[in-house]
Amino acid sequence: xxxxxxxxxxxxxxxxxxxxxxxxxxxxxxxxxxxxxxxxxxxxxxxxxxxxxxxxxxxxxxxxxxxxxxxxxxxxxxxxxxxxxxxxxxxxxxxxxxxxxxxxxxxxxxxxxxxxxxxxxxxxxxxxxxxxxxxxxxxxxxxxxxxxxxxxxxxxxxxxxxxxxxxxxxx
Numbered sequence: 776x777x778x779x780x781x782x783x784x785x786x787x788x789x790x791x792x793x794x795x796x797x798x799x800x801x802x803x804x805x806x807x808x809x810x811x812x813x814x815x816x817x818x819x820x821x822x823x824x825x826x827x828x829x830x831x832x833x834x835x836x837x838x839x840x841x842x843x844x845x846x847x848x849x850x851x852x853x854x855x856x857x858x859x860x861x862x863x864x865x866x867x868x869x870x871x872x873x874x875x876x877x878x879x880x881x882x883x884x885x886x887x888x889x890x891x892x893x894x895x896x897x898x899x900x901x902x903x904x905x906x907x908x909x910x911x912x913x914x915x916x917x918x919x920x921x922x923x924x925x926x927x928x929x930x931x932x933x934x935x936x937x938x939x940x941x942x943x944x945x946x
Contacts, residue, residue, distance in 0.1 A: 779804065779852040779944040780843050780872040783936070784859035786907040788890040789880035789925050790932065791856040797933045798878075799854035802940065805846065809857035812838050826906040829863075836864055840871030847872050860910045865918065876943045877920030878936045884908055886926055919943065 781804070783795035792808060799806035813835050817827055839857055846853045859865045859877065869875055888904055914920045921939040925932050940946070 777874060778847050778850050778872075779940070779946070780847065780875045781854045781878060781940050782859055782865070782868055782875055783854060783856045783878045783880065784865075785880035785925075786858065786860065786887060786911055787904055788887040789882060790890075790929060791858075791880060793929055794878070794880060794923075794925070794933055794936060795854045795856040797929070798937050798940065801933070801937055802852070802854070802946070804852040804854045807839075807842055807846075807853055807855040809835075809839055809855055812842070821903065824903060826903055826910075829861075832864060833867070836867040840867050840869075843868065843871035843875065858907065860907060861912045862915060862918070865914075874919065876940055877914055877918060878939065879914050879920060879922045880925045880932070880936075881913075881922050882925045 781798065783791045783798070785791060792810075795808075796806050798804070817831050817835060820827060820831065836857075839855060843853065843855065855868075857864075857868065859868060865877060884904070891904055914922060921936070923932055923936050923939070
């Protein structure tokens with residue numbers, strides 16, 4: 776296995792940014808916030824309450840895959856946040872880093888909806904949560920990754936995710 780790459784994935788409000796950033800700091804990996812690479816048209820759609828299509832997501836996912844490939848070529852370990860809701864999306868990401876490890880953050884709909892209702896500065900409205908839940912294809916048994924429940928305190932979530940990453944990469 777080459778350079779370690781982790782994608783922290785899941786629907787909105789699972790805490791991808793918080794968990795990913797903390798994991799990256801603790802592991803000494805570079806942190807990449809996937810949402811910051813969305814083209815403006817995607818953000819406008821989501822802000823308007825319109826779900827993204829596969830065609831909307833494709834260029835964004837290809838950009839993220841290139842970022843992973845570039846970091847891999849440079850020997851830079853990364854933690855990337857990306858919803859990665861479908862296996863096909865994860866396949867695009869794997870094209871940039873074949874050994875990427877996915878940390879799927881998960882919780883019940885009601886927990887996530889309540890979290891979204893408390894947000895103030897995020898482009899994703901709570902009205903799109905159901906479409907994300909409906910789109911989500913959980914990690915398959917043949918995919919390199921772990922599912923982590925985000926209901927416990929964030930310290931517990933980060934610890935569980937970090938332990939899984941350390942085990943996967945022998946760190």
